[in-house]
Amino acid sequence: MESDGVSKLIEHKWTIAIIAGVSIIFLAIVYTVLPLVDGIVLGVVFAYVGRPINNKLAKYTRYSPFIATACIITPILFILGLGAVEIWYYIKWVVGHQSEIMTSFIATIEGLDLPEFIYGGGDISQMIENLAASAIEIIKHFPAFEYAGKIAILIINFIVSVFVCFFLLMDGDRFVALIRDLVPQPNSEIVDAFIEHADQILSGIFIGNLYVAIFASMISLFVFYFFGVSSVLAMASLVFLASLIPIFAGWMILGPIAVGRYFEYGLWDAVIFYAVAGIVIYGPTELVLRPYIVGVKSYTHPLLMLLMFIGGALVAGIAGFFMAPALMGILIAAYRTYEDAVHGRIETPDIPQQ
Numbered sequence: 001m002e003s004d005g006v007s008k009l010i011e012h013k014w015t016i017a018i019i020a021g022v023s024i025i026f027l028a029i030v031y032t033v034l035p036l037v038d039g040i041v042l043g044v045v046f047a048y049v050g051r052p053i054n055n056k057l058a059k060y061t062r063y064s065p066f067i068a069t070a071c072i073i074t075p076i077l078f079i080l081g082l083g084a085v086e087i088w089y090y091i092k093w094v095v096g097h098q099s100e101i102m103t104s105f106i107a108t109i110e111g112l113d114l115p116e117f118i119y120g121g122g123d124i125s126q127m128i129e130n131l132a133a134s135a136i137e138i139i140k141h142f143p144a145f146e147y148a149g150k151i152a153i154l155i156i157n158f159i160v161s162v163f164v165c166f167f168l169l170m171d172g173d174r175f176v177a178l179i180r181d182l183v184p185q186p187n188s189e190i191v192d193a194f195i196e197h198a199d200q201i202l203s204g205i206f207i208g209n210l211y212v213a214i215f216a217s218m219i220s221l222f223v224f225y226f227f228g229v230s231s232v233l234a235m236a237s238l239v240f241l242a243s244l245i246p247i248f249a250g251w252m253i254l255g256p257i258a259v260g261r262y263f264e265y266g267l268w269d270a271v272i273f274y275a276v277a278g279i280v281i282y283g284p285t286e287l288v289l290r291p292y293i294v295g296v297k298s299y300t301h302p303l304l305m306l307l308m309f310i311g312g313a314l315v316a317g318i319a320g321f322f323m324a325p326a327l328m329g330i331l332i333a334a335y336r337t338y339e340d341a342v343h344g345r346i347e348t349p350d351i352p353q354q
Helices: 005-011 013-057 064-096 098-111 124-140 144-182 185-226 232-244 250-265 267-298 302-342
Strands: none
Touching: 013 064, 013 144, 013 185, 013 302, 064 144, 064 232, 064 250, 144 185, 185 232, 185 267, 185 302, 232 250, 250 267, 267 302
C-alpha cells in the first residue's frame, strides 16, 4: 500500500521537529545579535584589511592576530581621538566667543540687504535674538536620551568589531574548515571553489575600500592646505576614516570647517570651500574611484559596486554599506562556481559538463 503525504510527515516527525527547533533557535540568535550587526560587519572588514599583515607575521610569531588587530584598530582610535580634540576645541571656541559670533552673524544678515517684509522693518538684531531663543527651545525638546543610547550602541558596536576582527584572524581558517566538514564529500570541490571565489571577491571589495580611503585622504591634504585649514593632518585623517568606515559622513567633517571659515572669512568663503572640497574630495572617489577600484580588485563590474554601495548605505547604514556589495560578491561567486562546474574545471557528480 502506497503511503500518503500525511503518513510521510508522521514517519519523519522527529526529523521535522529537530529542523523546526534548530530553525527557531537560529532565528532567535539572529534576532538577539541584530543590534550588533554593524559591529560584526565592521569586524569582518577589519579582518580582511588586517589579514595580509597577519599572514606575513604568522611566519615569525604566534601573536600575529594581536599585532594585526592592533595595527588596524590603533590608527582608527588615534584618528577618532584627533577628531574629538578638534571638535572639543571648536566647541570651546564657540562658547568663549559668543558675542563675536552673534555680531558677525548680524553683520552678515544686514549685508544681505533682505526685503523689509521679512523682518517687518524692525531691528534685525532683535529678530535674530528671537530666532536664537526659539532655536534653543527647540533644541531643549530633542530626545537627548535617545541620541545618547545611539552613541552607546555605536561604541558597543566598535568594541564588538575589534573582537570579531581578532577572532577571525585567529580562528578564521578553522571556521572555514568547519563549514567544509558540514558538506558531503562528493560536493567538497564545489564548496572549495565557491569559498575561493567568494574570498577573492570579498577581499577585493574591502581592500579596494582601503585604497579609496587612502586616495581620498591624500586629495584632502592638498585641498585643506590650499584653503589654509588648520590641523591639516588631523582633518585628512578624519577624511580617511570617513572613507574607510562610514561612521561619519563627509558633511560632518567639512561642515564644521566651513562654519569656522564663515566666522573667520565670511559667508562666500565658507560656501566656496564647502562646494570645492566636497566636489574634489568626494566626487571622484565615491562616484568613480570606489566602484572602479573595487570592481577591478574583485573582478566585478563597477556599476554593480556603485549601486550596491549607495543602495546598501541608504537601506541599512554602516552595515548595508559593506553588506550589500558583499552579498553581491557572494552571488557572483556562486555563479562563477557554477561556470567552473559546467565547463569541467571542477569535478561534480550531478552537474552535466560541457
